[in-house]
Amino acid sequence: METRELRYYVAVAEELHFGRAAERLGIAQPPLSRAIRQLERRLAATLLERSSRAVTLTEAGAVLLREARAALDAIEAAERRTRRAALAASGRPDVVLATKAGASGELLAKLLDTYAAEPDAVTVDLLLCGIGEQERMLRDGRADVALLHLPHDSTAGFDTEELRTEGQVLLLPITHPLADRPHVRMADVTDLVGLPMPRWPGPDGSYADGPGPQARDHAQLLQLIALGRACCIAPESCREQLRMDLAVVPVLDAPAITTVIAWPPHSRSRAVAGLVRTAARI
Template sequence: MESRELRYFVAVAEELHFGRAAQRLGIAQPPLSRAIQQLERRLGATLLDRTSRTVTLTEAGSVLLAEGRAALDAVDAAERRTRRAALSATGRPGLVLVTKASASRELLAKLLDAYAAEPGAVPVDVILCGPAEQERLLREGRADVALLHQPFDSTAGFHTEVLSTEGQVAVLPAGHPLTVRAHVHMADITGLPGLPLPRWPDRDGTYPPGPGPQVRDHAQLLQLVALGRACAVSPESCRTQLHGDLAAVPVLDAPKVTTVIAWPPHSRSRAVADLVRTATRLQ
């Protein structure tokens, strides 16, 4: 199967409309129709049920949509990583590390320092992004390594090494009655009047229904807590980022958060290997 065919099919499967898909692909509609027919003939499978009014995915079609996206990602990643490898032979850019903006600055700083001290270290670019975006960047070959936080991030498809495990704290507005407690339980903070837990976007960028404000990153979250509009449960290490108008109380029964360093399999790169080794040796 050619990747062009896959791109065509994915476009149609996503748009469920030949005309729009063709437009998106920058070709006319008839060649697209033909290409899909040809693909179906070669696969011996009907991928789309189409009337002259509506296009729907068959069972086989949804499989190919999911698998095809992954395959196209892999092809793109191969291209990008090759380009980057070629550049790094001549120019500056070395490794790209991606992590959440909310991640522990301490751990990251220690890691970058330790790695920079290694013999043969290359420059490391750090990308900070919102949750769930790291996975994409890593898969698409725009980044070489990521610091992920289980159980929030999925590590599916990557190699990982555990770096640290920490408990979580409840982040509350300073002066809130609970802040005098030495510790709390989850039950204490769910359903606090006027301080709902916020909602994070799903993998696809939509928000689950329910009460609580919508947040997209940790800064927004802290802002909301400071404003007295929400409370939060965050990894302990976020304490270093709290200002005077925020307080943190350990939550005994919150799930532990594990920070892992993740990288794509097939990574032949010595730089990635060095960085990972350095990270695991940080203890």
């Protein structure tokens, strides 16, 4: 299969409409239809069920959509990493570190300061991102290394080094009845708090249905909690950036959060290796 065919197929499978897919791709509809029929003949599989009213995916079509997305992501990652390797070879080395905005603040600052003092240190470009985005940035080649948080992020396919394990706390408005408690349990959060958890966007940017308010970043989250519209369970290190209008209550039986530094196993970057060594040391 050609990359062009995969792009064509993904557009049709996501839009479930040949006209919209052709417009998205910037081509006419007839050659797009021919390309999809040719792909089906080559694979000896029906990928799309077509009727006068709708286009739907077959089981085989759903498999190809998943695999095609992964293949296209891998191609884009290879292109980005190749360009970055060429820059490094031309005497302009740097390393791109992706991390969730508002997370691991003290740890991140110590890592950057300690690494900058190393004799062979290079420039570290930070990508501050939203919930779960640092993993995608590492997989698609936008980042060389990332700080991930278990069990929320997946480290499948990466090499990792554990940096810190910590408990979790409940963030509440300072005026909440539970704000003065020395600790709570997960059942208390469900039964007594009376505030919903925020809803975060998925990979496609959409929000799942639910009672909680929509939140896109750390600043929005803290504002929603301060206004009494939401609560949140977060790693204990969030105390480093605590606002005066928020309360922090330890959650005794919440799962621990482990922060790891992760990088692609095939990386040969000396800058990445140096940054990982520094992270492990501190």
